Amino acid sequence: MPLSAPETDRRLIHTRTIEMQGFQRTDGLYDIEAHLVDTKTYAFENMDRGAIPPGEPLHGMWIRLVVGEDMVIRSCEASTDFAPYAVCPGAAPNFAALAGVSVGVGFNRAVKERVGGSLGCTHLREVLAQMATVAYQTIGPLKWRREREAAERAKAAGEPVPPSSRKLPIGSCLAYAPDSPVVLRHRAAMEE
Incomplete structure (x- = not known):
């Protein structure tokens, strides 16, 4: 708009x-x-x-x-x-x-x-x-996609899933307010 x-x-x-x-x-x-x-x-x-x-x-x-x-x-x-x-x-x-x-x-x-x-x-x-x-x-997006794909391969192979390097910029704007639905969705997706 x-x-x-x-x-x-x-x-x-x-x-x-x-x-x-x-x-x-x-x-x-x-x-x-x-x-x-x-x-x-x-x-x-x-x-x-x-x-x-x-x-x-x-x-x-x-x-x-x-x-x-x-x-x-x-x-x-x-x-x-x-x-x-x-x-x-x-x-x-x-x-x-x-x-x-x-x-x-x-x-x-x-x-x-x-x-x-x-x-x-x-x-x-x-x-x-x-x-x-x-x-x-x-x-960031290229790196995180590569990490996500590696995690999916590890999960499918029954191996330990490597941690993601992605950090949410909590508190940096309205969308990333600690209690925002965006942050909650991201946290849920990162836990999967």
Whole structure:
């Protein structure tokens, strides 16, 4: 269901588009990629780029995390196609410092420590938190399906069933409230 109709006439000024994708690689790792683009609906002058026409990106940035199933970043690559200042692309190589960081508890803190402030780029840092979610959405279901299939094979063979690594994010939202019907259904399914 979309939002309600706006209360008054309005004019579009700014658009930020963020596209994120998760890929399974043939080497067993995963690529998590994001592309961020900011545009304006009007022309404006920029200190370093001169006149920027409507629709030309003010920001156009890419970032890729290579992540293992253990959720540890193996490498990070960033690139800047469009930026407001000539110095901005110089921050991109610094994101390689994220190699070795674990995507999980403390991830945002680790990002801030390694590429925070003048070491990095605000826009790329902001998108990294969302990329962590994409990593979980990409890797988790494949890993859990493999575990479920292994458990079914073990059960059918009369062998001990290995425990699942899946952890429910209890308390993280309405659906995962401790007493929600969603949590109760998940718990029942995990006990089967």
